[in-house]
Amino acid sequence: MSLVLGFVALVAGLGAAQAEESRLDAILKRDKLIVAVSNSTMPTGFIDESGTHTGFEIEFARLLAKSILGSPDKIEFVVVNAAGRFPAVLSGRVDFGIASATIYPDRAVRLAFTRPYMDSTTFVVVPKDSPIKKIEELDSADVVFGATNTAAMIDRAKRYAPKAKAMYFDTDSAAFQALKSRRVGAVQADSAAAEFQVARSNGAWVKLPGQLGSLNGNALFMKPGDFQLWLCLDTIVGEYTHGSRYDEYQALYRKWFGAEPPPARFYSAK
Numbered sequence: 231m232s233l234v235l236g237f238v239a240l241v242a243g244l245g246a247a248q249a250e251e252s253r254l255d256a257i258l259k260r261d262k263l264i265v266a267v268s269n270s271t272m273p274t275g276f277i278d279e280s281g282t283h284t285g286f287e288i289e290f291a292r293l294l295a296k297s298i299l300g301s302p303d304k305i306e307f308v309v310v311n312a313a314g315r316f317p318a319v320l321s322g323r324v325d326f327g328i329a330s331a332t333i334y335p336d337r338a339v340r341l342a343f344t345r346p347y348m349d350s351t352t353f354v355v356v357p358k359d360s361p362i363k364k365i366e367e368l369d370s371a372d373v374v375f376g377a378t379n380t381a382a383m384i385d386r387a388k389r390y391a392p393k394a395k396a397m398y399f400d401t402d403s404a405a406f407q408a409l410k411s412r413r414v415g416a417v418q419a420d421s422a423a424a425e426f427q428v429a430r431s432n433g434a435w436v437k438l439p440g441q442l443g444s445l446n447g448n449a450l451f452m453k454p455g456d457f458q459l460w461l462c463l464d465t466i467v468g469e470y471t472h473g474s475r476y477d478e479y480q481a482l483y484r485k486w487f488g489a490e491p492p493p494a495r496f497y498s499a500k
Contacts, residue, residue, distance in 0.1 A: 252458035253325055263295045263305045266318040266327035270311070270401035273426040273486045274330055283307060286422070286486035287328045290347060290470075293478060297466045311400045312380045316341060319453050326452040326463060330420050332382060333447050342454040344464040346447025347471055348483075349492065352386060353424035354438040355409065356416045365440050368416060369393050376405045376414035386418060386442045402427075409435070418442055422487065429488075 257263060267288060268275035275285040292302035310318050315329045319341070332350060333343045356362050368375055368391035375391050377383035379398035387396045397414050399405040402423050408414045419427070421441070428435050450463050470479040476494040483491035 253453075253456050254459040254462055257298065257325055257459075261299060261304060263291070263298065264324045265291050265294075265305060265307055266310045266315050266324040266329055267291065267307045268311070268315075268329045268401075269307075269309045270403040271330055271420075271423055272402070272430075274420075274422055275328075276403070286348075286482065287330070289482055289486075290479075291328050293470065293475075293482070294463070294466060297469075297475075298462070312378045313400070316451065319451060322453065325459070326450050328450050330423075330448055331451045332420075333449050334382065337451075340454070341451045342456075342460050343449040343451050344460065344467045345471070346449045347467050348422070348448050350446050350448050351421045351444065352418055352442040352446075353421050354416050354418050354442065355406075355424050355428055355435050356438060357409070357412075358434055358436050360415060360436075362416055362438070365390060365438055365442065371395070373416060374414045376408050376417040377419070378402055378405060383418060390442055420448075425487075 267283075268285075269277050269283055271285070273285055274287040275283070278284050288307070291307075292305060295305040296302040308318060308324050310327070310329060312329075315327050315331060316337075318324050319327050328347075330350070331337075331343075333346065337343070354365060354368065362368060362373065367373075370391075371393050373391065373394040374397055375387055375394040376397045376399065377387060379400060384396070384398065387394070397408065399408065402419055405414070405417045405419065406427050409417045416438075417424075424437055428437050450467060452460060452463070469475045471491070472494045480491055483489070
């Protein structure tokens with residue numbers, strides 16, 4: 231009898247699992263994406279001089295809406311800071327996030343990531359007249375080292391500059407504003423943000439040679455457990471970065487970074 235009851239319970243459980251709706255189904259019924267993004271990180275997600283929310287990630291998210299729902303306008307942005315981006319997806323408040331999130335093994339324990347939509351690393355920016363000329367010189371009690379308040383940034387500050395005084399901010403914009411006012415003497419930032427800020431500083435800031443850590447990948451992130459939604463997003467990202475929509479991705483990358491993206495393939499078709 232116990233075996234029969236166990237079998238009935240198993241069948242009931244499978245039926246409940248199959249009946250559970252994927253978030254993708256909910257998105258299609260709603261006819262709108264709800265996405266966590268930044269509005270203070272140039273050039274990936276920020277408010278421009280005209281008050282428009284724009285940037286590489288914002289426009290890439292619109293391409294995702296176009297692929298899934300047929301229109302780049304069928305999207306709602308939920309603005310989050312670095313500390314709030316992961317809670318936004320885990321709580322179910324948004325469908326997924328695109329907010330300069332680097333894939334790390336410890337993050338993969340509680341989040342589902344797609345393949346990367348861009349490579350990144352971490353650079354250090356200092357004033358052009360700074361006495362700091364190389365990364366090793368950050369490790370001094372005389373240095374105030376700024377960054378956004380995330381676990382990865384905090385870890386890097388402790389590893390590369392344990393003697394420095396660390397100062398953390400909610401946004402990249404706030405960190406670079408502190409550099410402008412000389413409240414900090416150096417700022418670590420994702421490579422895209424660092425290069426963009428240096429380029430628009432009119433020569434006031436420079437990037438130190440080298441990088442903090444290794445090459446990383448930034449990816450879409452979502453609540454784990456929904457294979458259907460993850461597969462859809464991962465496949466679409468792959469088609470833009472390495473497949474049938476590469477030309478659109480290439481144009482977007484050139485627009486915001488002024489450079490060529492990684493090639494769609496390591497070989498050429500003949």
